[in-house]
Amino acid sequence: MTKSREIEVTCPRCQKQSSYEIWDSINVTVSPELREKVLTDELFAFRCKSCGQEANLFYPFIYHDMDHRFWIQVVINPEDDFEHAPNLPPFASQMMKGYHSRLVSHLNEVKEKILIFEDGLDDRAVEIVKLLLRKNMMETENRVLDGPLRFYDLAKDKQGHPTSLVLGYFPVNGEEEIFAADWEYCLDIQEQLYMDLGVPEHEPLGWMRVDENYARQVTGTGKEN
Numbered sequence: 001m002t003k004s005r006e007i008e009v010t011c012p013r014c015q016k017q018s019s020y021e022i023w024d025s026i027n028v029t030v031s032p033e034l035r036e037k038v039l040t041d042e043l044f045a046f047r048c049k050s051c052g053q054e055a056n057l058f059y060p061f062i063y064h065d066m067d068h069r070f071w072i073q074v075v076i077n078p079e080d081d082f083e084h085a086p087n088l089p090p091f092a093s094q095m096m097k098g099y100h101s102r103l104v105s106h107l108n109e110v111k112e113k114i115l116i117f118e119d120g121l122d123d124r125a126v127e128i129v130k131l132l133l134r135k136n137m138m139e140t141e142n143r144v145l146d147g148p149l150r151f152y153d154l155a156k157d158k159q160g161h162p163t164s165l166v167l168g169y170f171p172v173n174g175e176e177e178i179f180a181a182d183w184e185y186c187l188d189i190q191e192q193l194y195m196d197l198g199v200p201e202h203e204p205l206g207w208m209r210v211d212e213n214y215a216r217q218v219t220g221t222g223k224e225n
Ligand SMILES: [Zn+2]
Pocket: 011, 012, 013, 014, 015, 016, 048, 049, 050, 051, 052, 053
């Protein structure tokens, strides 16, 4: 279901009120036109009707893609986490089997998850690839990647077979960089995740945060300074 409502927002510049549409629930299977608007931030753009001030508003919502079998719950405070299984009747639990249910706290994370799941990837493996890239850069080049790494794309050859996982790196200072991880290597990591680390390929029902902390926990890697 897609659900939105009008609220009044006070302009941070002129203090006048403008109406603004917020989305509690975005189902892109029902409303496919909203997908692009999430990816471009258009859905979150506020424009004051009095002075023209523009801002992006961020608020809790659920993004649901039934075709790619994932939903993302956006929570503002990490303390709002509720990593429990939603209380669903048995038939619904059965339908939701193997769904990815994610908690995130930033729009960038929402967008990244959308791209990962649309490409049919497992974000748990992607987070481990990122963590190992950080470790590897430290060990081989003595270089600390201090900013976020984000999934960009799954590169493919002419036949449509994946060749590499492309990641964007956003340093605290400096220019964005692109890293690519070989696809075979990523598959190895995914297999290790399911086989050696005991992470179920089809995850159990329940909201879960999958980020660098998750990767550290699963791999037993402590926080590095
Ligand atoms: Zn204004």
